[in-house]
Amino acid sequence: MGLMHMPGDFLNEAGELHLHGKVIGLSGEGVVGMMSSIEGNSDLSKLIVQRVTKDFAGLRAVDDVSLEVRQGEVLGLIGPNGSGKTTLLNVISGLLPVSGGHVLVGEIDITGWAPHRIAGKRIGRTFQTVHLFGALTVLENIEVAAVGVGMSRRRAGERAQSLLEEFDMERTAALPAGTLAFGQQRRVEVARALAMQPHFMLLDEPAAGLNERECDEMLGLLASVREKIGCGVLVVDHDMRLIMRLCDRIHVLNYGRTIAEGTCEEVSQNPEVIEAYLGSAEEEGEVVSA
Numbered sequence: 006m007g008l009m010h011m012p013g014d015f016l017n018e019a020g021e022l023h024l025h026g027k028v029i030g031l032s033g034e035g036v037v038g039m040m041s042s043i044e045g046n047s048d049l050s051k052l053i054v055q056r057v058t059k060d061f062a063g064l065r066a067v068d069d070v071s072l073e074v075r076q077g078e079v080l081g082l083i084g085p086n087g088s089g090k091t092t093l094l095n096v097i098s099g100l101l102p103v104s105g106g107h108v109l110v111g112e113i114d115i116t117g118w119a120p121h122r123i124a125g126k127r128i129g130r131t132f133q134t135v136h137l138f139g140a141l142t143v144l145e146n147i148e149v150a151a152v153g154v155g156m157s158r159r160r161a162g163e164r165a166q167s168l169l170e171e172f173d174m175e176r177t178a179a180l181p182a183g184t185l186a187f188g189q190q191r192r193v194e195v196a197r198a199l200a201m202q203p204h205f206m207l208l209d210e211p212a213a214g215l216n217e218r219e220c221d222e223m224l225g226l227l228a229s230v231r232e233k234i235g236c237g238v239l240v241v242d243h244d245m246r247l248i249m250r251l252c253d254r255i256h257v258l259n260y261g262r263t264i265a266e267g268t269c270e271e272v273s274q275n276p277e278v279i280e281a282y283l284g285s286a287e288e289e290g291e292v293v294s295a
């Protein structure tokens with residue numbers, strides 16, 4: 006789980022990350038997707054996906070999708086396996102180029118920007134599989150993200166410490182992140198995305214692999230994030246209980262296309278959504294219930 010690491014990995018006083026014997030600058034590829042310097046000040050109240058299409062050789066993974074996330078709002082992005090959810094998050098965060106369409110923050114068109122520059126627009130994210138630096142301490146993992154958006158090492162350390170307190174994880178601060186239980190690693194990922202004081206957070210299956218208790222904890226955590234931080238959240242998950250409890254609105258993809266959008270109630274009663282889920286449940290022998 007997580008990235009490969011070596012015993013000599015560390016974050017130094019200047020905020021440089023030493024990984025695999027190399028010094029990684031603030032926009033180095035090892036930390037891609039979560040950091041950069043702060044860029045400009047303009048209207049950042051909406052994250053806008055405008056008619057985005059993403060093709061992989063012969064496969065249209067995302068097909069003409071448009072959505073908006075406002076600050077302070079939680080938008081759920083759901084759909085059967087392979088429906089394009091992760092691909093869309095990767096396009097928004099700049100890890101994949103679009104094949105068509107645009108991504109905007111307020112009036113700024115960020116389409117085609119490098120991931121670190123997009124992160125500099127305060128768009129944080131977590132990954133479907135945990136992406137922590139296993140040999141760095143929990144505290145350092147969080148600090149890295151704060152340093153990456155321009156905080157001094159000292160301020161980043163304070164911010165990381167206060168996030169750990171908020172998450173009731175102070176006791177883990179000095180432990181190598183790779184030694185934590187899986188559920189705790191997921192929480193550290195959320196803390197790390199928050200360390201950069203995001204205007205928007207993209208969460209790719211924050212509850213994946215969690216047991217029921219851990220899932221409840223994650224739900225509580227995300228609900229408190231929403232209350233305290235007020236950033237816009239785009240959350241992908243297959244756990245419908247989490248989605249229904251957390252989201253103001255839901256956007257549904259199937260085979261890369263939008264098949265429904267609306268309130269939790271509207272979406273859960275939509276015949277096309279029920280059909281898409283029942284279809285995939287029959288294939289996989291599982292049933293998704295609200």
Ligand SMILES: Nc1ncnc2c1ncn2[C@@H]1O[C@H](COP(=O)(O)OP(=O)(O)OP(=O)(O)O)[C@@H](O)[C@H]1O
Nearest residue numbers: 061064066084085086087088089090091092093133
């Ligand atoms: N790098 C890639 N190259 C080629 N095809 C890809 C690539 N990444 C994803 N795909 C394909 O694009 C489609 C959408 O995949 P994606 O991972 O976005 O789905 P998802 O909705 O996140 O699924 P899941 O719920 O299983 O995570 C799938 O058919 C997948 O196989």
Ligand SMILES: [Mg+2]
Nearest residue numbers: 090091092133
């Ligand atoms: Mg996915």
